[in-house]
Amino acid sequence: MEIKIEEISGTNLSEYGKIPISFSTNIILQVIPRVKGMSRIEFKETILKEPIKVDHDASPNLSPFNWKDNFDLSNWSFWLAKQGEKAVGGITLAFSTPGVNMLEGREDLGVIWDLRVNPEFRGQGIGKKLFVTALERARELGCSFVKVETQNTNPMACRFYSEMGGELGVINRFAYKDNPQETMLLWYFSLREGKFWIP
Numbered sequence: 418m419e420i421k422i423e424e425i426s427g428t429n430l431s432e433y434g435k436i437p438i439s440f441s442t443n444i445i446l447q448v449i450p451r452v453k454g455m456s457r458i459e460f461k462e463t464i465l466k467e468p469i470k471v472d473h474d475a476s477p478n479l480s481p482f483n484w485k486d487n488f489d490l491s492n493w494s495f496w497l498a499k500q501g502e503k504a505v506g507g508i509t510l511a512f513s514t515p516g517v518n519m520l521e522g523r524e525d526l527g528v529i530w531d532l533r534v535n536p537e538f539r540g541q542g543i544g545k546k547l548f549v550t551a552l553e554r555a556r557e558l559g560c561s562f563v564k565v566e567t568q569n570t571n572p573m574a575c576r577f578y579s580e581m582g583g584e585l586g587v588i589n590r591f592a593y594k595d596n597p598q599e600t601m602l603l604w605y606f607s608l609r610e611g612k613f614w615i616p
């Protein structure tokens with residue numbers, strides 16, 4: 418059945434929040450500094466003995482149900498991917514919101530705050546449809562760049578962002594004080610003329 422992308426309001430994220438964001442993986446991208454000091458960094462696909470399960474919604478601050486209490490959503494945009502009446506994916510674009518560190522106080526930067534596809538519907542092009550929709554909006558808003566955060570423990574998302582034309586702008590091995598084994602990866606998508614590929 419056809420997938421339709423529908424813009425929704427940030428005041429009602431109940432359907433959105435029910436779409437699972439969790440994933441399991443037995444592969445991580447091990448981040449290896451090669452030289453002391455001014456280090457070269459390499460990524461090595463490493464197979465874990467036991468798969469890990471990651472669920473960002475388990476952290477109350479990250480769950481869409483709580484965004485309205487934590488952030489001013491007036492300049493944010495939200496979309497659902499729907500198959501008939503069923504919400505199978507969602508994406509959120511954050512823009513121009515004082516106090517949101519990820520936006521760096523810049524007016525030419527949009528942030529993909531969240532992207533999720535129901536596990537049963539992954540690998541069917543839905544993430545790509547949502548992503549292109551959000552980047553088109555960012556371009557309309559006058560953004561030169563869109564940025565998104567992921568981790569070395571999410572190789573599927575890394576492949577997805579790389580496939581979407583992203584460039585790895587920041588590798589921060591020391592970003593997460595509660596999760597020191599994880600590395601923060603910030604992907605950047607240039608929206609400047611001729612740069613971003615829209616299918």
Ligand SMILES: CC(C)(COP(=O)(O)OP(=O)(O)OC[C@H]1O[C@@H](n2cnc3c(N)ncnc32)[C@H](O)[C@@H]1OP(=O)(O)O)[C@@H](O)C(=O)NCCC(=O)NCCS
Pocket residue numbers: 438439440532533534535538539540541542543544545546566567568571573574576577578580
């Ligand atoms: C990341 C995610 C949103 C991708 O959505 P999706 O609908 O599965 O992705 P698509 O089918 O649109 O994939 C587009 C391209 O990305 C790449 N890709 C996506 N998933 C991949 C995977 N598991 N392995 C390798 N490449 C992958 C492929 O190149 C694919 O194109 P192709 O199928 O023509 O080869 C989805 O896997 C998801 O919801 N993951 C859990 C939540 C998450 O990690 N969100 C991002 C947080 S930063």
